[in-house]
Amino acid sequence: QQQVKQSPQSLIVQKGGISIINCAYENTAFDYFPWYQQFPGKGPALLIAIRPDVSEKKEGRFTISFNKSAKQFSLHIMDSQPGDSATYFCAASWEGVSGNTGKLIFGQGTTLQVKP
Amino acid sequence: DAGVIQSPRHEVTEMGQEVTLRCKPISGHNSLFWYRQTMMRGLELLIYFNNNVPIDDSGMPEDRFSAKMPNASFSTLKIQPSEPRDSAVYFCASLYRGTDTQYFGPGTRLTVL
Numbered sequence: 001q002q003q004v005k006q007s008p009q010s011l012i013v014q015k016g017g018i019s020i021i022n023c024a025y026e027n028t029a030f031d032y033f034p035w036y037q038q039f040p041g042k043g044p045a046l047l048i049a050i051r052p053d054v055s056e057k058k059e060g061r062f063t064i065s066f067n068k069s070a071k072q073f074s075l076h077i078m079d080s081q082p083g084d085s086a087t088y089f090c091a092a093s094w095e096g097v098s099g100n101t102g103k104l105i106f107g108q109g110t111t112l113q114v115k116p
Numbered sequence: 117d118a119g120v121i122q123s124p125r126h127e128v129t130e131m132g133q134e135v136t137l138r139c140k141p142i143s144g145h146n147s148l149f150w151y152r153q154t155m156m157r158g159l160e161l162l163i164y165f166n167n168n169v170p171i172d173d174s175g176m177p178e179d180r181f182s183a184k185m186p187n188a189s190f191s192t193l194k195i196q197p198s199e200p201r202d203s204a205v206y207f208c209a210s211l212y213r214g215t216d217t218q219y220f221g222p223g224t225r226l227t228v229l
Contacts (some may be wrong), residue, residue: 044159045219
């Protein structure tokens with residue numbers, strides 16, 4: 001029940017195309033859903049995040065779509081660029097008695113390659 | 117800001133040896149997390165601290181693993197004795213409680229021969 005399932009495992013997109021990565025969860029206590037971006041040899045870095053009180057959040061070319069009833073959320077990268085080539089992780093965490101626990105459960109990751 | 121600092125960046129050791137990984141969180145951050153990343157298991161949370169106190173160590177794989185945070189600016193993850201299956205990239209992350217964003221360090225790539 002603590003798992004976050006991510007798909008696809010890998011994705012190849014042409015420059016200018018749309019990249020879509022999907023995640024699903026079971027635990028309804030999750031209330032914070034971030035996406036992290038990781039380049040080779042680097043640590044993950046927060047890309048964008050959403051809470052369940054909204055269905056969509058957009059920051060530049062990156063959009064999270066959130067479906068609370070289906071317990072699914074997805075990352076859309078518009079106008080994908082070669083510089084977006086990286087591994088993307090969805091994650092989820094939940095509120096504890098003294099605020100967000102900060103304990104992130106990560107999906108398995110998606111390796112995105114954007115071809116020029 | 118220097119970000120989260122980890123050392124060493126690479127460690128190669130032989131089975132049975134003790135390994136100590138080090139982490140300096142971002143100044144002012146009061147939560148610290150240790151993760152392990154492998155191809156098979158992805159990113160796994162090992163342990164986390166709030167205000168230097170271990171809160172949840174349920175992800176620590178075995179008694180061979182131990183973590184300490186003697187003060188707000190330093191934490192260690194120790195493996196004794198090390199085994200080849202411990203080979204992975206170990207990340208440290210820090211967070212300021214009341215906010216959501218965890219900031220990850222560059223990681224330590226551990227190879228146990």
